[in-house]
Amino acid sequence: MSLESIKYKRGKLEVLDQLLLPLQTKYVKVEGVEDGWKVINKMQVRGAPAIAIVGCLSLAVELLKDDIEDKKIMRQEIEGKLNYLVSARPTAVNIKLAADELINLANTLNADENVTPNEFKERFVISIENMLIKDIEDNKAIGKFGCEAILNNANDGSVRILTHCNTGSLATAGYGTALGVIRSLNESKKLEHVYCTETRPYNQGARLTAYELVHEKIPATLIVDSMVSALMYTRNITAVVVGADRVAANGDTANKIGTYQIAIVAKHHGVPFYVAAPLSSIDMSLTSGDRIKIEERPDREMTHIGEHRIAAPGISCWNPSFDVTPTNLITGIITEKGVFTPNQLKDVIPKDSAVVPK
């Protein structure tokens, strides 16, 4: 059975509390937008696609409970609540793009005189619920395209992959993006081994990716973040595959802190470096990665492990949660529509969804 980070049945939403993994499996109820904001902000649910889906589903849950009879008020409430949800974590763009699309939908439904308030709510909620299905379909396509690209460029029959952070079932509605590529390579029997980094300070690699890899019985080894150069020098790595929180129009990619240094090391060793992400992670409104807002998180993530202090009391900390890998270090961006070089992105994003670059 694959891991399920999001459990949803019409009007009922629960998320797997990722703060407790791998030691405890507990689901937290999300009864509306306030709960949605909190589980995202506290990182009980995390990963760009999962953040977007849980945020929007929390709105669906709330709407299904409300008896607003006025379409104009419903539209206003929707816009305010979506903007609030977007503020829970600033770097991943998926929730912002989903919110913009949903606000457009609410405007259209509000303006259409033939749509009753009940129909408005029903159609709006269904379009949110569809995000769950679409995300899994997109991830399977990403897995397939990524697997083909890596095998086409591999010199031998089996491959060794390095990944960073967690991009699997826990970070998405299911299957995963970069971990979806790894899953797909494993299904094709061509995966010799995968290495996952610990991913300090929040340890998404050691706690979550390692957990998923063990659960799926994929041959895997955990390394600490500072072992990446030694790994590339000694283990004949075929490719690096990571996820993304926001890809700018030129291909610069914000992802978990540490991704940038892995890309530099990969370049030095001539190892292809792939970003696996759905088109909903691409922000065509930003010309380059300099404009991506990087979330900074509390010192405690660095100074403590659980309740146990590991850093000297009194030391100051800097804890940016993401960094930006420049486009020139990226071999390809694996999407649900195929694998593209960064400079092909502008031709891939449908014109009607592309926001004019600032």
Ligand code: MRU
């Ligand atoms: O801080 P997190 O755990 O939300 O960061 C997650 C990542 O950086 C992932 O690599 C990214 O969101 C892609 S998840 C499919």
